[in-house]
Amino acid sequence: MTSIITNSSAMSALSTLRSISADMETTQGRISSGYKVETTMRSDNKSLGAVEDALGLGAAKTDVASTALESSISVVDEIKAKLVAASEPGVDKSKIQKEITELQNQLVSVAKSASFSGENWTYHDENNAVGTKEIVGSFNRDADGNVSLTTLEFNTQKSSLISKTAGDYTDQQIDAADAATNDVSWLSAKMGYNAIADDGTATPTALDYSVLTLDISGMATTDEVSAAISGVDFVLQKMTDAASDLGALNSRVTLQKDFVADLSDSIEKGVGRLVDADMNEESTRLKALQTQQQLGIQALSIANSDSQNIISLFR
16 A cells, blocks of 8 residues: 555665664774774783883893892902912012902992993992882783783892992991891991811801902901901802892793783784774675665665655546
C-alpha cells in the first residue's frame, strides 16, 4: 500500500543510510589515527622508554664512580710501592715522601672530579652526604591496573673514598677486627690492619694517620714503615672489594638497560598487532561503504519519488 502520510520505504532507506554513515565515520577514524582500538599499553611502553633513559643515566653514574675507584686503587698501589722502597736502609724518606704527597694530591683530585649529573659517590662532605642511591630499573602494571616502579639501590658508603667535615677530614678509624661493618671513607679514615704474630694470631692494630695524611719523613724505624705498608695494603683490599660491588651494580644496570630496550621493542610489536589498523582492509571497507552510501542515496531518492507518482494519477 502506498501512503502519502507515512513513507515506509523512505524511512527504511534513511535508516540504512544512517547506519552506513556511522560505519564510514568509524572506518575514516581508523584510517586517520592508524588505530583500530585504543589501549594504555602504548603509554606504558613510553614509560619504559623513560626507564631506559633513567638506566642510561644510572649506568653513567656507576661508570664514573667505578672509574674513580679503579684509578684510586692504582694510585694507592703506587703509594704502597713507594713505602716498600722507603723500607730499604739508607733511603732518603723525605724525597720519597714528596712523591707520596703528589700521589695523595692525585687521590683527592680523582675523588673530587668523579661527579656526574650532580652526584659524586666517592667524595662526601656536608653538601653531599653518604646514603642509598636509587636507579629506576623497571615500570610495572599489575593485573588490577596498578602501576609501580622497580629500583636498583646502592649505598655510597661502600664507594666513599674521602669524607670531610667542616673542611677537615672526618675523624674515622678503620677497625681491622670488624672491617665488614666499617662505615668509613677508605682514603681519609685513619688506617688499621691485622698484625700477624709468629704463631699466626692476628691482632687488630690502629694507626693514627690515613692514606691521605701519611708522612714517612719522620719515621725512624723499619717497623713504622712496615706498619704503614700493612695499613695501606688493608685499605687496598677494601677498595678492591668496593670496586667489585660497584662493578656488579654496573653490570646489572647494563643488563637491565638492554632488557628494557628489548622488552620495549617486543611490547611495541605486540601492541601493533592488537591495535594497529590494517590500512589495506580499512581502505577496502571504506570504498565498499562509499558504494553502499551512493546506493542508499539512490534508494532514498526512489522512495521519495513514490509520492510524485501518486500525484500523476490525479492529472
